[in-house]
Amino acid sequence: MTTIPAQRIVRGPAVLVLEDGRTFTGRAFGATGTTLGEIVFCTAMTGYQETLTDPSYHRQIVVMTAPHIGNTGINDEDQESEAIQAAGFVVRDPAPRPSNWRSRRSLEDDLRDSQIVGICDIDTRALTRHLRDAGTMRAGIFTGDVARRPLTDLTAEVLTVPRMSGARLAEQVSTSQPYVVPAVGECRAVVAAIDLGIKATTPRQLAARGVEVHVLPAATTYQQLWTIPGVTAGAAARAGGPDGVFFSNGPGDPATADDQVALVRAVLDAGIPGFGICFGHQLIGRALGFTTYKLPFGHRGINQPVLDRTTGRVEITAQNHGFAVDAPLDGPVAAPSDAAHGTTYGRVEVSHIGLNDQVVEGLRCLDIPAFSVQYHPEAAAGPHDSTHLFDRFMHQMTDGTTTTSEGEA
Structure with missing residues (x-):
């Protein structure tokens, strides 16, 4: 040999x-x-x-x-x-x-x-x-x-390098033009995915569940959500608009993303189902009235343990973030934005926590159809413990619940 x-x-x-x-x-x-x-x-x-x-x-x-x-x-x-x-x-x-x-x-x-x-x-x-x-x-x-x-x-x-705190980077990595990832099989819903640095696996995960995904630039406004061409589907179908809005992962300091936070608030105000991951989770947290902060060294890797407080399960997750949402772990609490902005988002709870350092890893709105996680449920190259969160999003859009095949409440 x-x-x-x-x-x-x-x-x-x-x-x-x-x-x-x-x-x-x-x-x-x-x-x-x-x-x-x-x-x-x-x-x-x-x-x-x-x-x-x-x-x-x-x-x-x-x-x-x-x-x-x-x-x-x-x-x-x-x-x-x-x-x-x-x-x-x-x-x-x-x-x-x-x-x-x-x-x-x-x-x-x-x-x-x-x-x-x-x-x-x-x-x-x-x-x-x-x-x-x-x-x-x-x-x-x-x-x-x-x-x-x-x-x-x-x-x-x-020492000439700008620090990450205060850096606005999502627009630098976002798509410059909208594009569509078609649904696999029958189209069950249309989702507007705001590209803040989206990974290619994410639209594919949604498409595999019958979602027509319109990937839109980071600078997309709320008014532009109503110009999406194509079919409408699902129980929450809106003529000319999406059944749900997805806010992707991405780089930079979420404290700089005021335009995107305004978009999140407009989506929440309209009662459109919303789902955010990573950077998108931080934007949803800001829209609800919580603040964000920089972690000492962040979470990066595909072996991060997270407790889903709804199911009691521990999931191994893929993460890549240096900032986190500051929200009380002993919820549910009233969304801080309600008093500050005259909104009615109602109660919010921390749905997931990181088991290594107790960092907020997920938020769940109890009175409006929105939730978010700090990690990556699309998880390429793995693990796949959290892919059921895409099913949760589907249920929000098609029947107004957050029940999944995993037995979530």
Whole structure:
């Protein structure tokens, strides 16, 4: 039996510089040059292709905590957007060659072709522990000749990066033109999906349930929801408008998204069923009158445990967020927006909590048809514990309930 040797790759010098002055010296991985951004760590052991192409990672340098990355290569089916969205990539041991029947090219070739600068051969465990203790921060990866510049110069360049707090980024990754993902089989409902950085798997999950999904730009107004062409369906059908509105994941600080919060409020005021995930969850939280805040190091990975307080089940979830909603865990409570804006959203409860740190992971309105979760129920590359939330949304649109096949109340 003949063994094909791994290709020997000659790598140039590289250095990772954090804004607090800590450095990690390694070797270049991907394109040569400089990249800057907020550095975060992802605890997923698989799904690096989905991670890299998730628009929520826009302007972030991603550290993979799993040590061996790249062994399955890159295929043409698992992209969550049209291009790599992360600003940079940090791994310990890159696979010398891909080994998977779906692979079309290597991870490093994909990074190089996409002009994504990365670094390998560093102690990612030590880096992760440092970020866990010190919090996410600005960083830069410098490879090739630039890596030999004085550290003071490199650190000064890192400090020019805008912080994520106060960053308005959804419009930068949103679609510029509306497009439609048709329903699979009979059309049961029409949904307007506000693209704040939507992942490709999300419309497919809805379409598989008989939903015609109209993906709309982040700057969509409430008036534009009533110009959606095509059929209307479902018990809550509105002539020329959607049966439900979905607010997607996306990057940036939710405190900057006043236009989108105004859209959420208009949807809630009209009684249109609403469902938000990740960034969309934070916008629904703001619309209801809660505030948001930045987490020390966020939740990123496909192994995050969440308690569904409605069912008592613990679900393993996929997450990617650095901000969270500040809402009381001992609800239900009256929506704070009611008094401030003269609205009648009624009672709201925290429906899900993160078991690692008790962060709010879901909100559920008890008097209007709206709910949200902080995590990703579409969950590519997994896990799939929470896909039933799309069924809950379907029930809200078609029969006005939140009962699902999972037996939810």
